[in-house]
Amino acid sequence: MSLLDYFRSSKKTTANTAKERLQIIVAHERRKRNSPDYLPQLERDILEVIRKYVDISPEDIAVSLEKRDNELSVLELNITFPDDKR
Amino acid sequence: MAKIIVVTSGKGGVGKTTSSAAIGTGLALKGHKTVIIDFDIGLRNLDLIMGCERRVVYDFVNVINGEANLKQTLIKDKRTDNLFILPASQTRDKDALTKEGVERVLNELAKDFDFILCDSPAGIEAGAMMALYFADEAVVVTNPEVSSVRDSDRILGMLSSKSRRAENGQDAIKEHLLLTRYNPERVEKGEMLSVEDVKEILSIDLLGVIPESQAVLNASNSGQPVILDTDSDAGQAYLDTVERLLGEKVPFRFLTVEKKGLLKRIFGG
Numbered sequence: 001m002s003l004l005d006y007f008r009s010s011k012k013t014t015a016n017t018a019k020e021r022l023q024i025i026v027a028h029e030r031r032k033r034n035s036p037d038y039l040p041q042l043e044r045d046i047l048e049v050i051r052k053y054v055d056i057s058p059e060d061i062a063v064s065l066e067k068r069d070n071e072l073s074v075l076e077l078n079i080t081f082p083d084d085k086r
Numbered sequence: 087m088a089k090i091i092v093v094t095s096g097k098g099g100v101g102k103t104t105s106s107a108a109i110g111t112g113l114a115l116k117g118h119k120t121v122i123i124d125f126d127i128g129l130r131n132l133d134l135i136m137g138c139e140r141r142v143v144y145d146f147v148n149v150i151n152g153e154a155n156l157k158q159t160l161i162k163d164k165r166t167d168n169l170f171i172l173p174a175s176q177t178r179d180k181d182a183l184t185k186e187g188v189e190r191v192l193n194e195l196a197k198d199f200d201f202i203l204c205d206s207p208a209g210i211e212a213g214a215m216m217a218l219y220f221a222d223e224a225v226v227v228t229n230p231e232v233s234s235v236r237d238s239d240r241i242l243g244m245l246s247s248k249s250r251r252a253e254n255g256q257d258a259i260k261e262h263l264l265l266t267r268y269n270p271e272r273v274e275k276g277e278m279l280s281v282e283d284v285k286e287i288l289s290i291d292l293l294g295v296i297p298e299s300q301a302v303l304n305a306s307n308s309g310q311p312v313i314l315d316t317d318s319d320a321g322q323a324y325l326d327t328v329e330r331l332l333g334e335k336v337p338f339r340f341l342t343v344e345k346k347g348l349l350k351r352i353f354g355g
Contacts, residue, residue, distance in 0.1 A: 013276025018232050019283045026239045026287055033243045 035065050046077070054081060088196035091203050091331075092221040092259075094245075096237030098208030100229045101266040104302055105324075106205035107135045108313040109225065112328030114169035115313075118200040121160065124174035125217035126207035127182060133173045136163065137309025145175035150187035156194055165314065170199075183216045192220055210244060220250050223260040225293060225331075229267045230279040235287055238263075242288065262293035264327060269298045270343045281341060294327030296320050297340040 043063045050056055062078040093106040103124075110122040123146060124132035133139040138161045144154035149172075156172075163169035172195075175182065195202050206217035218224065224245050228238040245259045246252055252259075265284055272278035285292055296302075301318030305311060313328070315321040319340050326336045 015273070015276045015279050015283065018279055019287065022232055022235055022279075022287050025236060029236075029239065030243070033247075 031064060034067075039063060039065060046079075050079065056081065088199050088202050089223065090192065090196075090221050091201060091223045091225060092206055092218045093203060093225045093227060094206040094214065094218055094241050095208065095227040095234070096210065096214075096241040097229075097234045100227050100234050101296070101302075102208070102227050103132050103135050103205055104306065104312065105225065105227050105264060105266065105296075106132060106203055107311040108321075108324040109328055109331065110201075110203045111163070111166050111169060111311040112313045112325055113201050113203075113331070114163070114166045116328065116332060117168065118332075119168045119198065120201040120203060121170040121172055121195055121199050122203040122205060123172040124205050125183070125213055126205065127174050127213055128176065128179070129207065130174040130176050132171060132205050133161075134309060135306055136171055136311065138163065138171055138173075139309070142173045145173045146191070147175040147182040149191055150182065150184065156191070165310075181212065183213060185216070185219065188216055189220065210240065214241075215244065215248060218245055218249055218259075221245070221259050222251075223262065223331075225262050225264050226288075226290065227264050227266055228284060228288070230265060230269075230273070230281075230284055232279075235279070235284055239288055242290065261290045262331070263288060263290045264294045264296070265292070266296040267298045268295050268340070270341060274343055281338075292338075293330055294323060295338055295341060296323045296327070 043061060046063065047056070047058060047061050050061070056079065060080040062076075064076045066074045066076060068074060093102050093109065095102050106122050110120050113120040122132060122136070124130055125146075126132075127147065130142075130145070133142050141161050144159040146159075148154040149156055149159050160170040160172055163171065192202060204217045204221065207213040218241075226238050226241060228234050242261060245261060249259055251257065263285065265281060268281070269278055273280045281292065281295055297319045299312075299318060299320035301315050301320045302312050305315055312318065312320050313324040316325070323340055326339065329336045
């Protein structure tokens with residue numbers, strides 16, 4: 001390996017960037033694809049209810065429905081509250 | 087029992103028709119009676135790639151509408167035995183394909199053929215959905231490039247939810263990755279996603295890797311499936327691909343940069 005290669009390998013290649021970006025967007029789109037149609041509306045409704053009491057933004061809420069078996073689905077709700085106001 | 091294989095990708099211009107022509111010809115060369123159907127209604131091009139554009143009389147939509155029978159419509163390939171082409175229509179609107187109509191034609195073809203290859207149009211509209219609906223297996227043609235990989239993943243989602251097999255609760259469509267326009271030199275420089283990268287992102291079985299090759303344009307220029315150019319890297323890679331599709335174990339070639347010998351370095355080549 002030449003000196004030039006050494007410097008080259010320390011730099012992040014565009015192929016690496018492409019791979020990372022793809023992994024993130026593909027994972028995101030797969031989650032969305034596998035979730036029922038009502039989930040976005042459910043997320044909005046929950047956001048509205050919580051906003052009556054606490055000021056949170058849409059990024060602070062994450063809703064996902066995970067199918068464990070044929071019988072069991074788990075609705076996971078993640079809400080990040082701001083530190084100061086409670 | 088005929089096997090129905092869809093050649094699909096989501097994104098346009100990645101090599102669906104080139105691959106359909108090559109794989110269909112390869113299956114026929116191996117002695118399997120094969121028909122390739124062009125599902126790209128309105129933008130027929132398989133005929134041009136197969137070099138039979140001047141022999142089209144009737145088309146897929148004519149058969150569906152009962153204006154012609156299959157015998158009148160199927161074009162027998164002049165170079166390869168066992169190979170037939172069902173061309174798309176050029177003038178009708180794409181709503182001309184109905185599920186019932188397509189199913190009837192496929193059932194009739196299934197009596198006579200070993201393989202039915204469905205060359206899908208780009209996109210995720212009705213035509214593309216129809217091409218994949220009845221499939222037993224899918225060849226997902228992908229370029230090592232971000233938009234193509236993302237679109238392939240969307241098509242994989244469609245294959246697992248919008249197909250007849252999915253709706254009837256049958257075994258899932260068997261999905262194969264066909265990576266085309268692969269350039270090992272650029273991969274080595276870190277300028278192109280590698281085979282491993284794409285496999286990891288899409289997590290499906292690798293069927294073949296076709297190197298970026300001058301032979302592909304030369305083949306389409308002359309209306310001859312590139313697989314018949316047995317001296318070319320792309321032709322050989324497609325032949326390997328067909329053998330893997332038939333269940334043979336074939337090592338992958340053309341994945342690394344060919345080391346140039348001293349003489350080649352001096353004299354070029």
